[in-house]
Amino acid sequence: MTELSEGRLRVALVGTGAIAHAHAQVLARDPLAEVVAVADPNPAVRDAFADEYAVPGRYDGLDQLLDAETVDVVHLCTPPGLHKDQAITALRSGAHVVCEKPPVLSLKDLDDVLEVAREVGREYAVVFQQRTGTAVGHVQRLLADGTLGRPLVGVCHTLWYRRQEDYYAVPWRGKWATEGGGPLLGLGIHQLDLLGFLLGEWAEVDARAFRLDRDVETEDTSTAVIRFANGAIVSVLTTALAPRQVSYVRVDTTLGTVEVEHLYGHDARSWRLTPAPDVTGGEAPDAPESWTLPTDDEPSGHAPLLRAVYGALRAGEPLPAVAADPHRSLELVTAIYASASLGRPVTQADLAAGSELRDGFLHGIEDRRPMRTR
Ligand SMILES: NC(=O)c1ccc[n+]([C@@H]2O[C@H](COP(=O)([O-])OP(=O)(O)OC[C@H]3O[C@@H](n4cnc5c(N)ncnc54)[C@H](O)[C@@H]3O)[C@@H](O)[C@H]2O)c1
Structure with missing residues (x-):
């Protein structure tokens, strides 16, 4: 298992539509995290987003992003039907995953994602901010x-x-x-x-x-x-x-x-x-x-949720109750x-x-x- 980056965690946001802004705004206030790359197949939406948050890396999809960048945490802000495959890809690359709700489209898919997370020793945190x-x-x-x-x-x-x-x-x-x-x-x-x-x-x-x-x-x-x-x-x-x-x-x-x-x-x-x-x-x-x-x-x-998740990731501790048990x-x-x-x-x-x-x-x-x- 690769170690997390020293100092600031390198973060990628996948999907730069509506809810991705909530993630980017919280991360912009975290001095120990840096959004280094975004991926979205819609170039207009992606580039406007990347310009707004001064993100240097811009890719059409997660695979291209992971081929070119080393990241510690991948946030999935994509449509729900993509969450399972993208979570598994990101986890297998050695990144932790923060996924927007709903986590995946079935309990079997959730079992599969959590199994991969266990296997690779990375976390799969789901955003249920209520x-x-x-x-x-x-x-x-x-x-x-x-x-x-x-x-x-x-x-x-x-x-x-x-x-x-x-x-x-x-x-x-x-x-x-x-x-x-x-x-x-x-x-x-x-x-x-x-x-x-x-x-x-x-x-x-x-x-x-x-x-x-x-x-x-x-x-x-x-x-x-x-x-x-x-x-x-x-x-x-x-x-x-x-x-x-x-x-x-x-x-x-x-x-x-x-x-x-x-x-x-x-x-x-x-x-x-x-x-x-x-x-x-x-x-x-x-x-x-x-x-x-x-x-x-x-x-x-999203602010208290991501703060709690990043605190646990940095400390190498299990996910806090606010981000655990997505089942x-x-x-x-x-x-x-x-x-x-x-x-x-x-x-x-x-x-x-x-x-x-x-x-x-x-x-x-x-x-x-x-x-x-x-
Ligand atoms: N926690 C909350 O309060 C909250 C609120 C709104 C939405 N959500 C969740 O966030 C997720 C996204 O919702 P949204 O409203 O932002 O949708 P959206 O349609 O505004 O944004 C989704 C983005 O994903 C991009 N995308 C599509 N395929 C992609 C791919 N293969 N790789 C990378 N990007 C891809 C689209 O181009 C689009 O820009 C959903 O799971 C939704 O349920 C959560």
């Missing part, structure tokens, strides 16, 4: 150590709005082969990931998928009931059809209600903790002091598609090693059970 920020860290600890009691019920809403004319005009979107799924995989996975970060492992999923309005191959709306291993029951609604957009995750426990309401990122003001009357004695409005959100508030986002939200997405397709609840056992459902939630989804349309 886990980051000081407030979510605080709430996650309160739930994990029992301070908030036992989780009972919850809500997980991704009510977003994506138009046919622009969002779904991008050729890779709305198709099973290239996007891998609909709003559930592309949008709702953020909230499902946060939910799983708060509540831990899931046990059973009962779901439906619908194509109500958009002209896409995939669903545009889905519903699910998730039972978590700790017994909590959560109602999930994910859609690209909601003009007043909101991302909302809520957990009601034996001692109180935890809620976060935002759109694409949250901070302490987005969170609300409401104690049950039993906790306050029914009169006092205040929650116990230990519930108080930290005042040194940092919002969720859980992909399992939930898989289970929702599988349940909608099979017309029955899906459990962890259904997704065990060797199950055909690990090969991809898409295979024949509509052959099994036509999606409900208008």
Whole structure:
């Protein structure tokens, strides 16, 4: 295994479209990282991006980039259908990989990528930035150590709005082969990931998928009931059809209600903790002091995520919790598609090693059970 560069880490960004800017902006503020090269087959987009961030190396694709450059970290900001092959190529070149969500298009593909990462001794970090920020860290600890009691019920809403004319005009979107799924995989996975970060492992999923309005191959709306291993029951609604957009995750426990309401990122003001009357004695409005959100508030986002990942890479430590375990939200997405397709609840056992459902939630989804349309 090659050693990481001394001093500044040499970074490559692959895919220089919309989200790559979030990566470049964070990396520009890291004195110990340097974006040395970018790759994108669209020369106009690539060169404008490289000019904006003063990146010297400019290539049509990952292979050409790796032939010409030595890099420590490769960021994948490409369409989801490319993530698996590009991650394996980058890992085998000796680089760590930071990959945008969704990590890959199936649990089998995730197994394969993580196997290569183990084999070559490199990390595969996935960007699920809703886990980051000081407030979510605080709430996650309160739930994990029992301070908030036992989780009972919850809500997980991704009510977003994506138009046919622009969002779904991008050729890779709305198709099973290239996007891998609909709003559930592309949008709702953020909230499902946060939910799983708060509540831990899931046990059973009962779901439906619908194509109500958009002209896409995939669903545009889905519903699910998730039972978590700790017994909590959560109602999930994910859609690209909601003009007043909101991302909302809520957990009601034996001692109180935890809620976060935002759109694409949250901070302490987005969170609300409401104690049950039993906790306050029914009169006092205040929650116990230990519930108080930290005042040194940092919002969720790519900045805390990449800082934590780069800190671990430099220290040679395992990935931090905010960037590890990409399987859980992909399992939930898989289970929702599988349940909608099979017309029955899906459990962890259904997704065990060797199950055909690990090969991809898409295979024949509509052959099994036509999606409900208008
Ligand atoms: N974390 C988040 O909040 C967030 C937000 C938006 C998008 N994303 C994810 O980021 C990824 C990219 O989404 P986007 O909105 O930036 O898409 P985009 O279409 O704006 O950008 C993708 C870029 O990849 C380039 N590309 C295509 N094929 C390539 C190849 N073989 N090699 C290198 N580059 C190639 C395209 O030319 C394009 O410039 C997706 O996985 C998406 O789900 C994450």
